[in-house]
Amino acid sequence: MSPIAIEVDSPPQSRSFMRRFAGAPLPWIMPVIVVIGIFYLYPVIDVFRLSFTNATLIGDNQDYTLGSITNALSSPQLPDILWATLIFVGGSVIGQQILGIAVAVVVIRGEKRGLFGTTILRTTALVAWVVPGIAGGIIWQMLFSEAPYGALNSILRLMHMPVVAWLSDPAIAPWSTLISNIWRGTAFSMVVMYAALKSIDPSLYEAAEVDGATASQQFFFVTLPQLRAAILVNMILITIQTVNTFDAIITLTGGGPGRATEVISLYVFNIVFRNYDLSGGSVLSVLMLIISLGLAFVYASFLPKEEEQ
Amino acid sequence: MSGRTGTRLGDAMSYLFMLIMFVFFAGPLTYLLSMAMRDKREIYRGAARYIPNNPTIDNFITVLNNSYFPIYLWNGLKLAALSGLGVLIVALPAAYAFSRFQFRGKGLSMMGLLLFQMISPLVIMVPLYRYMNRLGLLDTHFAVVMVYIALGVPLATWLLKSTVDGIPRSLDEAAMIDGCNRFSVFWRIVLPLSAPGIASVFIITVIAGWSQFLVPFLLLTKNDLMPIGVGIFNFRGMQTDSSIQLLAAACLIAVVPAIVAFLSLQRLILGAMTSGAVKG
Numbered sequence: 001m002s003p004i005a006i007e008v009d010s011p012p013q014s015r016s017f018m019r020r021f022a023g024a025p026l027p028w029i030m031p032v033i034v035v036i037g038i039f040y041l042y043p044v045i046d047v048f049r050l051s052f053t054n055a056t057l058i059g060d061n062q063d064y065t066l067g068s069i070t071n072a073l074s075s076p077q078l079p080d081i082l083w084a085t086l087i088f089v090g091g092s093v094i095g096q097q098i099l100g101i102a103v104a105v106v107v108i109r110g111e112k113r114g115l116f117g118t119t120i121l122r123t124t125a126l127v128a129w130v131v132p133g134i135a136g137g138i139i140w141q142m143l144f145s146e147a148p149y150g151a152l153n154s155i156l157r158l159m160h161m162p163v164v165a166w167l168s169d170p171a172i173a174p175w176s177t178l179i180s181n182i183w184r185g186t187a188f189s190m191v192v193m194y195a196a197l198k199s200i201d202p203s204l205y206e207a208a209e210v211d212g213a214t215a216s217q218q219f220f221f222v223t224l225p226q227l228r229a230a231i232l233v234n235m236i237l238i239t240i241q242t243v244n245t246f247d248a249i250i251t252l253t254g255g256g257p258g259r260a261t262e263v264i265s266l267y268v269f270n271i272v273f274r275n276y277d278l279s280g281g282s283v284l285s286v287l288m289l290i291i292s293l294g295l296a297f298v299y300a301s302f303l304p305k306e307e308e309q
Numbered sequence: 310m311s312g313r314t315g316t317r318l319g320d321a322m323s324y325l326f327m328l329i330m331f332v333f334f335a336g337p338l339t340y341l342l343s344m345a346m347r348d349k350r351e352i353y354r355g356a357a358r359y360i361p362n363n364p365t366i367d368n369f370i371t372v373l374n375n376s377y378f379p380i381y382l383w384n385g386l387k388l389a390a391l392s393g394l395g396v397l398i399v400a401l402p403a404a405y406a407f408s409r410f411q412f413r414g415k416g417l418s419m420m421g422l423l424l425f426q427m428i429s430p431l432v433i434m435v436p437l438y439r440y441m442n443r444l445g446l447l448d449t450h451f452a453v454v455m456v457y458i459a460l461g462v463p464l465a466t467w468l469l470k471s472t473v474d475g476i477p478r479s480l481d482e483a484a485m486i487d488g489c490n491r492f493s494v495f496w497r498i499v500l501p502l503s504a505p506g507i508a509s510v511f512i513i514t515v516i517a518g519w520s521q522f523l524v525p526f527l528l529l530t531k532n533d534l535m536p537i538g539v540g541i542f543n544f545r546g547m548q549t550d551s552s553i554q555l556l557a558a559a560c561l562i563a564v565v566p567a568i569v570a571f572l573s574l575q576r577l578i579l580g581a582m583t584s585g586a587v588k589g
Contacts, residue, residue: 023490023491024410025406025410025412025415027402028402028403028405028406028410029402029403029406029407029418031398031399031402031403032399032400032403032422032462032466035399035455035458035459035462036422036425036459036462036463038459039433039437039455039456039458039459039460040425040428040433040459041425042436043432043433043434043435043436043437044428044432044433046435046436047432047433047435047436050435050436057438057439099330102326103330106323106326106327106330109319109323110323110327113316113320113323115320115323115324115327117324117327117331118327120331121327121330121331121334123572123575124331124334124335125330125334126571126575126579127334127338127568127571127572128334128337128338130516130520130567130568130571131338131520131564131567131568132519132520132522132537132538132563132564132567133520133522133538134520134522134538134541134542134563135541135560135563135564138541138545138556138557138560139337139338139340139341139560140337142340142341142344142553142557143336143337143340147550147553148352148353148354148355149344149352149353149354149355149550149553150355151336151340151355151356152356153355154354154355154356154357155355155356157355158356158357183333183334183337186334191579191582191583192583194583195582195583215315215319240426240427243429244429244430244431246431246523247522247523247538250522250542251542251545265429265431268431269431269523272435273527278435278439281435282435285429285431285432285435286432288429288431288432289428289429289432292427292428292429293424293427296427
């Protein structure tokens with residue numbers, strides 16, 4: 001910057017006002033502060049406040065009480081909901097992470113070797129990622145359906161194999177929702193892993209080669225350690241993403257059979273907007289927030305420190 | 310010698326894995342297409358009629374004629390595009406400031422932005438619904454667009470900051486020596502040079518808006534205000550097992566615009582994601 005030069009052709013009043021105004025960071029950041037303040041910060045504070053009330057969605061009367069918190073947390077359904085959430089989130093994160101690395105590694109290898117179809121595979125995975133959640137649920141409903149048009153069961157029938165109750169057996173339905181979510185979310189991990197793999201210094205592999213490391217040794221002792229930071233950041237992002245997902249489940253199973261696939265986000269949605277229980281929903285929203293942030297901090301604590309890098 | 314067979318085996322394994330993955334990712338979408346092009350009798354043949362004997366586009370015509378679908382599509386497009394514009398207007402100046410100014414709490418506020426990104430829209434929708442209701446803003450596209458903008462701003466600011474970071478500061482300085490103030494540097498130099506990043510952030514926001522379900526589902530009640538996401542959800546509720554081909558056609562109509570938008574700017578979007586979100 002050259003303040004001297006600016007002083008030299010000093011302009012009329014309005015321009016110097018403009019300069020002073022534009023030279024401070026605050027006016028530039030103001031729009032973000034206002035939008036985040038009104039639409040994020042304020043509602044979040046209000047959710048905390050509402051969880052200490054007995055507010056409902058209809059009617060304005062509310063008293064401050066701890067009753068909603070004890071009610072929501074002692075609800076007999078909560079353990080089932082948390083279990084369903086654990087399977088859905090844990091399975092999605094593990095599945096998307098492993099598949100994301102695998103696809104990225106194979107795509108990079110394929111590009112290097114000039115194999116046919118690497119670009120097609122990468123693009124197809126990304127297309128699945130762009131599909132809206134509601135549509136994703138509908139698509140997988142058609143695949144898992146036990147009606148005659150259901151794709152998977154009709155394939156099993158063609159092969160004279162017993163059909164599977166993909167969506168109506170409480171023991172199987174959670175895995176079905178998991179598969180559909182892995183389908184939708186893997187591309188994101190793939191992009192992150194692809195970028196991270198590309199930024200690994202090739203000389204590390206040359207050194208490993210000289211030392212006589214096999215391909216799998218190179219993967220476990222060079223690739224994985226180099227990917228550590230990217231994997232953890234990716235896990236934070238997909239964990240939060242998955243904890244918050246519910247539109248894909250609404251259309252696929254609606255939370256059923258029973259409550260087998262009712263994850264916490266869907267439960268909150270139902271409590272607030274079907275039971276009109278605002279305070280109970282707020283308590284569970286806070287719980288959801290704590291789960292997301294808690295997991296994010298756990299992952300973050302495994303991140304390599306700056307000086308290690 | 311063993312090295313070469315090893316490479317060839319590796320190639321074979323790669324092809325096998327790529328084939329399985331391709332079936333996994335493309336299979337569901339092609340089945341949707343197959344269902345959407347069947348007549349009533351063929352839907353009961355399941356996967357046995359993967360390629361329908363009598364492919365038809367009647368289902369698409371029925372959906373586009375008989376329902377609110379054109380309105381849903383228009384609403385979806387309008388809300389998504391306006392939110393894309395809004396996100397740029399809000400996030401661009403901030404991205405410039407985060408890139409070019411040094412000030413106290415800069416790192417902290419950038420991290421804070423990411424924290425907001427972690428909050429589920431569900432959490433903020435509870436109070437927002439109440440206040441939109443009090444303000445009389447329920448059933449307005451204005452309220453929906455504003456919430457979309459808020460949801461998109463944190464990520465957009467990060468992505469745009471890394472775009473601006475990529476523009477050499479020496480250009481700013483040269484322009485300032487020539488008498489430009491901060492605003493005209495931003496307007497004449499930074500914005501044009503950020504065009505690729507701006508385009509990708511715009512399209513990412515538009516696709517996210519197109520996929521939105523929760524916000525319009527809660528803030529809108531009138532059918533003629535609904536965007537496509539809520540539209541197909543409601544449409545699904547009206548279908549039975551015997552009209553599943555219509556649902557498939559409707560679903561495909563909702564999916565295709567997002568895919569086309571993404572594919573046409575794939576390179577830009579991936580570039581922005583890998584340089585900004587990941588390494589940022």
